[in-house]
Amino acid sequence: MRLLVLDGRLALETRLPGERDLAHALDVSRTTVTAAYDALRRHGYAASRQGSGTWTTLPASAAGSAGSSWAPFGPDGSDRLDLAHAAPEAPTRALRDVYAAALEQLPRHLPTSGYHLFGLPELRAAIAATFTERGLPTTPEQVLVTAGTQQAFSLVLSAVVDPGDRVLIDHPTYPNAIDALRRASARPVPVPLTSDGWDVDAVAAALRQTAPRLAYLIPDFHNPTGLLADQPTRAALATALTRSRTVTVVDETNVDLALDADVPAPLACHLPGASTVTIGGTSKSIWGGLRVGWARADTQTIRRLAAARATMDISSPVVEQLAAAEALHRRPDLLPATLAELRLRRDALVSALNRQVPQWHVRVPSGGLVLWCDTGLAVSSRLVAAGERYGLRLAAGPRFGVDGAFERRLRLPYTHPVDVLENAAGLVAQAFRTATAMPSAPEPPVDTFA
Ligand SMILES: Cc1ncc(COP(=O)(O)O)c(C=O)c1O
Structure with a gap:
């Protein structure tokens, strides 16, 4: 549930099922569900009030960097590297000239x-x-x-x-x-x-x-x-x-x-x-x-x-x-430089991933801003959770589908400078190793949110 909240697949303030109903649906003991809800509350992912049930929330430190929707884009106030969004920086000088011309008009x-x-x-x-x-x-x-x-x-x-x-x-x-x-x-x-x-x-x-x-x-x-x-x-x-x-x-x-x-x-x-x-x-x-x-x-x-x-x-x-x-x-004057830089970034990220996670299948796109990586294992949501520990903000494959599809996939944008992407590929590989070693329910990232 924590992954679903962080990933925006479970909206904030969604009422969670009663403990007895959930225990019955999952065929686990009521004590297990009570302990899980306690853990969610302790880490800020749920809140309860007597008589009103339990609903989803975000820990204060995560609010603004994740939520019930895909927004916000860009700098999120955290120091995590944003690999969840695919939007390049502005062509600074050219855009300054463009705005200057606009102001003249x-x-x-x-x-x-x-x-x-x-x-x-x-x-x-x-x-x-x-x-x-x-x-x-x-x-x-x-x-x-x-x-x-x-x-x-x-x-x-x-x-x-x-x-x-x-x-x-x-x-x-x-x-x-x-x-x-x-x-x-x-x-x-x-x-x-x-x-x-x-x-x-x-x-x-x-x-x-x-x-x-x-x-x-x-x-x-x-x-x-x-x-x-x-x-x-x-x-x-x-x-x-x-x-x-x-x-x-x-x-x-x-x-x-x-x-x-x-x-x-x-x-x-x-x-x-x-x-x-x-x-x-x-x-x-x-x-x-x-x-x-x-x-x-x-x-x-x-x-x-x-x-x-x-x-x-x-x-x-x-x-x-x-x-x-x-x-x-x-x-016509602006685009060639943007495209040349994106080509370098795409190729650098593809090579770094081929080195770091050779078992992944990464198709090289002929355009756009992202790689749609096949990790070979249904661990995308866990990979996103593990990514937090390595300072990464990632977008899980299921975010791009309906009904939970694409758990094997991870979308990675090549919108950052080459050195950042090369470093990021190493961190993604570490997060992948952590995710694949995880038991079925990952622990909340206490160091980030506690
Ligand atoms: C396919 C697609 N449609 C729409 C958008 C949103 O674009 P805009 O920033 O113009 O609203 C994006 C942005 O990533 C996109 O990839």
Whole structure:
């Protein structure tokens, strides 16, 4: 339960079963359950009140570094090395220039209200131009600027999905997307990815058998597998999705991070305009802190998404939008250095893991930010717990799936500098040895949380 709380798979303030019921369900003695609940309370993972039962909590020292959701990203106030999130640092000098240029343009906007429900016109035009360049003709009216890709996905859910609707997902997939589905009370329909990528027959069968309201796919350097759908796969996926008239969300968050691959034309090129929303943003290719994303769809859908947005958030900050437009214009100059550095980091982490844990199977992705490691043993959650002892913050495989799948997997980002990654690989290997030597229930990391 401690692992599930730390990992965000068991929400905070979840009521735990009564001791008698749990003892019965697990076929253990009541004393064992009482002792386990006592241990959880002692280490800050549970609280009880007479008459109100027992519920999950976090120890004060862990609050802010883990919780019921995937957030917060980035520096978490602890001194653990964050290998749980996959977001590179900003290209500092280039971004400073981008913001300086944005500030120079700001005076033009000061006499206006500064509210732009659909987004700043120059940013919508810049985003539309990048789609057009990639072979998907797009007008600024087909673009809604959002506060990141994740917000774009949440808007689609709120505009399209009703509680109980099925949503087809790649399996594994991006954890915040799974959380957003849960929050929308949607039912995920996971379709396994194979080691080669999308099994189009399995997708077509799932579409036929479950008639999902929506499909959510990440065809470009998929998170967490790093897979890239090739052109024939895109065409075949599109045929199945079109035939079943499924509204499709194409998440292109990582599309710019091609390390050694040519990215085919956007999946949306093959799909009907009226039922396709392509989402993306500047987080991975420029900087997560910019918080600029977008949705691209037909104008009617964009209006629906904007109406959904207006209920929670009426406009993005003008300076950030000016900076994003500027960064998009400068992207041809900015990206090569980012990609060259990521290539070095990816190769360094792969080599270090091959040395440190040769028994793992680590596929080298042709783009994106992460390695989806097969540890060969179902120990991922224990590995995350052991990682704390070695100063690591890790993301367990099951975070990327539904129903506890992927216990053999660990996602490792190569977003840190090479020397940090080489050191991290050694620590991960030590944590792996500790995890595999553990009895079935690991002790709480007393040194960290006591
Ligand atoms: C597939 C995928 N979608 C969405 C996001 C969220 O992106 P943003 O920071 O633009 O909200 C991420 C970030 O890791 C991602 O990998």
